[in-house]
Amino acid sequence: MEKMVLENGKELSLFIDNNTRGWDAADEYLLSQKIEGKNILIIGDSYGALTCGFSGNITTYTHSVLSRNYIASAMDKNGITANIITSINDFPSDIDCVVIKLPKSLDLYEYYLQIVGQRYSGASFLAGGMVKYMPITMVRKTEEYFNSVTTSLAKKKARLILGCVANNCSNPTKFPREYTTEHGLKVLSYPGVFSYDHLDIGTRFLIDYIPSDFKGKIMDLGSASGVLGLTAKIKNPDSSVVLTDESYLAIESAKENFSGNGLIGEFHVMDVLKGFESDSVDLILCNPPFHNDNKVTTDIALQMFIQSRRVLKRGGQLFIVANKHLGYHKKLREIYHNLKKEGENDKFFIYSVRKV
Numbered sequence: 001m002e003k004m005v006l007e008n009g010k011e012l013s014l015f016i017d018n019n020t021r022g023w024d025a026a027d028e029y030l031l032s033q034k035i036e037g038k039n040i041l042i043i044g045d046s047y048g049a050l051t052c053g054f055s056g057n058i059t060t061y062t063h064s065v066l067s068r069n070y071i072a073s074a075m076d077k078n079g080i081t082a083n084i085i086t087s088i089n090d091f092p093s094d095i096d097c098v099v100i101k102l103p104k105s106l107d108l109y110e111y112y113l114q115i116v117g118q119r120y121s122g123a124s125f126l127a128g129g130m131v132k133y134m135p136i137t138m139v140r141k142t143e144e145y146f147n148s149v150t151t152s153l154a155k156k157k158a159r160l161i162l163g164c165v166a167n168n169c170s171n172p173t174k175f176p177r178e179y180t181t182e183h184g185l186k187v188l189s190y191p192g193v194f195s196y197d198h199l200d201i202g203t204r205f206l207i208d209y210i211p212s213d214f215k216g217k218i219m220d221l222g223s224a225s226g227v228l229g230l231t232a233k234i235k236n237p238d239s240s241v242v243l244t245d246e247s248y249l250a251i252e253s254a255k256e257n258f259s260g261n262g263l264i265g266e267f268h269v270m271d272v273l274k275g276f277e278s279d280s281v282d283l284i285l286c287n288p289p290f291h292n293d294n295k296v297t298t299d300i301a302l303q304m305f306i307q308s309r310r311v312l313k314r315g316g317q318l319f320i321v322a323n324k325h326l327g328y329h330k331k332l333r334e335i336y337h338n339l340k341k342e343g344e345n346d347k348f349f350i351y352s353v354r355k356v
């Protein structure tokens with residue numbers, strides 16, 4: 001299997017599976033840069049290329065449990081030691097260089113700039129991404145926050161932003177953001193979390209189908225900031241509600257939303273439902289993801305349908321909001337052998353299936 005070869009000759013084994021490379025041209029470009037200092041903070045590595053490729057005392061932050069697992073496995077395969085963290089509260093105090101793999105969300109990038117600026121003034125700064133996901137506003141934001149900002153030439157459709165970390169922003173934008181739903185519920189979210197500053201239209205439609213006076217265990221699967229779980233708990237005060245997502249920032253948002261509304265919930269960061277107790281939940285609510293790394297895919301949704309069947313109690317139900325064009329009904333019917341169309345509008349179906 002092909003390896004990633006760095007300019008200094010170091011070879012890294014970084015494949016996610018037989019056909020998929022765990023790095024891109026932006027990782028290669030970042031790794032070709034000479035870094036000053038020993039203590040390096042990497043933000044947003046997906047598959048371990050940056051964590052394994054840079055030399056020094058590495059701390060690597062990701063808010064995705066999937067990336068956390070990929071990075072850990074890459075470190076293991078390549079015999080690398082680094083400190084993986086999933087909470088911004090665990091950022092180290094002493095950092096000489098910050099490296100950011102540019103996220104898709106400009107607001108998430110700005111959130112990182114704020115935190116890095118407040119903590120590591122004077123450190124060197126290096127960010128990189130593929131040009132097509134790197135609007136000029138990312139460069140402008142960097143200039144707003146940091147000093148001596150320059151951009152590189154594009155190389156293999158990747159580009160870098162370089163500079164010096166500073167605490168220049170006197171009036172930083174407030175994160176997390178908050179919005180109010182039409183039902184009067186206040187929802188707070190960190191950037192990078194799904195639909196973080198507004199209620200998604202699919203979620204809004206599914207809310208109308210959440211039953212009332214339900215006793216038992218309700219799960220918000222792929223909860224993001226937990227709008228479905230919060231609504232379920234408010235409609236059903238005698239139920240217990242569990243929320244799961246693969247993003248630590250999502251679950252952090254959901255926790256703050258529950259405590260802010262004086263509600264108790266159970267929270268798990270996990271890949272789909274791996275490790276969750278079988279036959280333990282009465283009702284699962286899900287607005288499944290259909291993107292992964294900028295690609296449209298129903299693979300994660302399919303895993304959610306399959307693993308929900310294991311986690312549901314006999315007689316338990318899964319409610320799905322489904323974009324009409326995605327054809328979820330075929331998969332749901334194959335897995336559950338029963339499917340009820342609960343509702344429909346111009347864009348979505350609401351389906352329910354039952355574990356028998």
Ligand SMILES: C[S@@+](CC[C@H](N)C(=O)[O-])C[C@H]1O[C@@H](n2cnc3c(N)ncnc32)[C@H](O)[C@@H]1O
Pocket residue numbers: 066193194195200202203220221222223224225226227228244245246247250270271272273286287288289290300
């Ligand atoms: C379409 S969003 C729905 C979010 C929320 N339930 C709502 O309706 O606003 C799908 C969610 O699934 C989460 N997700 C994606 N892949 C996942 C995985 N492998 N395991 C768990 N959650 C995942 C995403 O982080 C995202 O929050």
